Amino acid sequence: MKKIVVLMLMAAAVASACAQNISISGNVISIVDKSPIVGIIVRVKGTSMLVTTDSKGFFRFDNVSSRGTLLFSAPGFSTRIIPIKGRKSMTVMLTPESSPIMWDSEKLVICEDMSGGSMPASLMNKTESTDESYSKISENGFKRTTDSPLSTFSIDVDRASWANVRRFLNLGQRPPQDAVRIEEMVNYFDYNYPEPADKTPYRISTEVAACPWQEGNLIMRIGIQAKRVATDSLPSSNLVFLLDVSGSMSDANKLPLVQSAFKLLVNNLRAKDHVAIVVYAGAAGVVLPSTSGDKKTKILEAINNLSAGGSTAGGAGILMAYKIAQENYIKGGNNRIILATDGDFNVGASGDADMERLVEEKRKSGVFLTCLGFGMGNYKDSKIETLADKGNGNYAYIDNIQEANRMFGKEFGGTLFTVAKDVKLQVEFNPAVVEAYRLIGYENRMLNAQDFKDDAKDAGELGSGHTVTAIYEVIPKGVKSPFVKVVDSLKYQATKLTPEAKEGMEMATVKTRYKLPEGDASIPFEVAVPFRKGKINVASESLRFSSAVAMFGMLLRSSEFKGTLTKQQIVDQAKSARGTDGEGYRAEFIRLVEAYNDKITD
Structure with missing residues (x-):
């Protein structure tokens, strides 16, 4: 026995x-x-x-x-x-x-x-139906230059859409159309744009080439490169980590990934930086008061001790985070809340409109808001995007530790340090050479023409080293297109071209306005775009790859403007412009396009 x-x-x-x-x-x-x-x-x-x-x-x-x-x-x-x-x-x-x-x-x-x-x-990898939400996108159409010569919009350095779309594609699923924000897909990738040589916080470059998907049309690329600030030269940071620890965050790709991601950020903190941690579930609470960045063990211990459970009082958490950020405000420093959530707010101020008004009011304090989305199934992209847009901040989707390392490791400065805020673009097209144009993407960033010089109008922020790319499809004068609708002549006014327009040497002028991080008055800056008709296969690597990404976005959205676009065309063009690709992001894009099957269901 x-x-x-x-x-x-x-x-x-x-x-x-x-x-x-x-x-x-x-x-x-x-x-x-x-x-x-x-x-x-x-x-x-x-x-x-x-x-x-x-x-x-x-x-x-x-x-x-x-x-x-x-x-x-x-x-x-x-x-x-x-x-x-x-x-x-x-x-x-x-x-x-x-x-x-x-x-x-x-x-x-x-x-x-x-x-x-x-x-x-x-x-x-097929998954069950989900309860994810995305804001509706109505694709930009063509505008006749004689009727609407000005195209005005806010910059967008958010990259959430591509990381999220990549998640769907890796799971063998077609992403929802409204999850596909083409400008965020394009801006996910880095481009070799020239840097500013003077004290201006960014430099503008432009390029024009034949349109790959519509014969006779052109594409015009606008590239913005922000100045790079060395990490040791960045100003002191006053950070508040605002972490969702509600029951919906219990999955491995939610709170556990949040903890791993923020540990990467903590490793980059300096003694002159300070961090507080606020969490929210059924209620909001402070788990770490503002603490010096050299006390890493104490900060990491607070992160390690987090656990998920309860409902989601997001509004209370945001109020508490702003309160702490304002109490520890550093003049001339980087004052920022970093929110990590799946966006599933359900207690207190939870509607999109409520949260928007709350954050719009609080951004006047000079505290920026970075929003990070995590998880799947109940992911509320629409809410998180709203908070980032209205909170003078940026938005990213973290689907793995590699993406977290990009945000908080390799691009620490760009993620956390703003070199210019409220950056707006206004493109004036020359009606002598441009019949019509359309901006690809940026649908939720469009502004009225009068907003351009209105310094009270909010716009996007530009971080250290960030690039911004905008692509227009242009119908040259004399090219017939079904997208250009005939309208009656005006009875009381006529279009009168200036001598500059008649010379036909310029396609457009790109005007920008920006504010310094702690400034209130905007500063103008503009460049002219020469009129050219170069072939796409001799265009720069940046134009070829960025337009390939835009093409894939149009394919995923089943765009009415996709013309003769094919998957193989995207693959071939992206491969020709892959470049050095040290981090493998472009190779990953090419692989996902090659594997994409447009017969799969949403």
């Missing part, structure tokens, strides 16, 4: 040891050329834990069962299901679904394949 008991205890001990939680990391590479694969979704089977591989194909999980199973999948690659079996590292080789290469489990992965065969990622 004693022997049986001893054996049972030994078996239990062995089982306990086998089931211990461990950390596991690894790399995913292609069987074709052994190159790292960016954006592979790695799941822990039977849990909500999920990460995606970074630019080096790297992934990592902490606190997973040693007897768990990992699933590797992405559109365009065969899915692999691999048991962990106590291993702490692994290298996994994947093959494109179209590749004729046959699998050999012993040679391709250090763990055997337990799936019993390959399964398309698009089937493996």
Whole structure:
């Protein structure tokens, strides 16, 4: 009997040891050329834990069962299901679904394949219907230059849309049309624009080429490059982390990812920086008063101790965060609230209009608001975007630790330090050479012509090192188009062209206005755009790649203006403009376009 008991205890001990939680990391590479694969979704089977591989194909999980199973999948690659079996590292080789290469489990992965065969990622990752919300987008149409020569809009450095669209594509799903904000897709990628040589906070560059999707038309690209400020030269920061810890944030890609992301930011803090942490669930509370950035252990401990539960009193949390930010305000410094949430507010001020009025009132304090979206299923993009737009801040979607590292590691200064605020653009087109034009994207950033010189009108902020790209499709004078509608001649006035217009040397003039971070009066700055008709294949790498991204946005939105656009055309143009691509973001874009199937349902 004693022997049986001893054996049972030994078996239990062995089982306990086998089931211990461990950390596991690894790399995913292609069987074709052994190159790292960016954006592979790695799941822990039977849990909500999920990460995606970074630019080096790297992934990592902490606190997973040693007897768990990992699933590797992405559109365009065969899915692999691999048991962990106590291993702490692994290298996994994947093959494109179209590749004729046959699998050999012993040679391709250090763990055997337990799936019993390959399964398309698009089937493996189908998810149930969701309760996500997006603001409706009505696509910009063409405007006749003689009727509307001015196009006025606010800049947008937000990048949330592409990260969110990427999430849908990686899951084998077509993103909702209103989730596709083309300007945010384009502005996700970096471009080699010239930097300002004087004290101006940014420099404008322009380029014109033949339109790839509509013969006879042109595309005009406007590029803005903000000056770069070295991290050690950035002013002192007064930061308030406003973290949603409600019950809806319990998933692995919500609060646990929030904690990992903010730890990256804490590592970049300096002694002259200060951080407070406010959380909200059923009520709002302070878990860390304003603390010096050199007390990293104390700040990290507060982050580690967070847990999710309760309803979502977002309005109360925002009020408390602004109160603390104002109490610790640093004149001439970077005063900013960083909100992390899935946007699912349901207690107190929760409607879009209520939250908008609240943040509009509080931005007068000089405190900026950065909004970070997390998670899926109940993600409220519409609410988070509203807060960022009205709070003098930026908006990003964090779908993995790689994206968090981009925000808080590589682009620390651009994320947190504003070099110019309320930046507006007004493009005046020359009616002598331009019949009509349309701005691609920026639908929710459009302004009235009179708003351009109105310093009370809010506009976008530009961070250190940020780039902004805007693309117009232009119908030259004399080109017939079904999108240019005939209107009757005016009875009481006529268009009179200036000598400059008649010379036809300029297509447009790009006018901008901006304020310094603590200024109230806007400063004008403008450049002229020469009239050219260069071929797209000889255009700059920046124009070719940015327009390829815009083309994919039009394809995802089923745009009525997409003309002869095809998926292969996007792939070919993007590949020709991939460039050095040190972080692999452009390669990831190309892979997702190649794997995209326009037959899949929303």
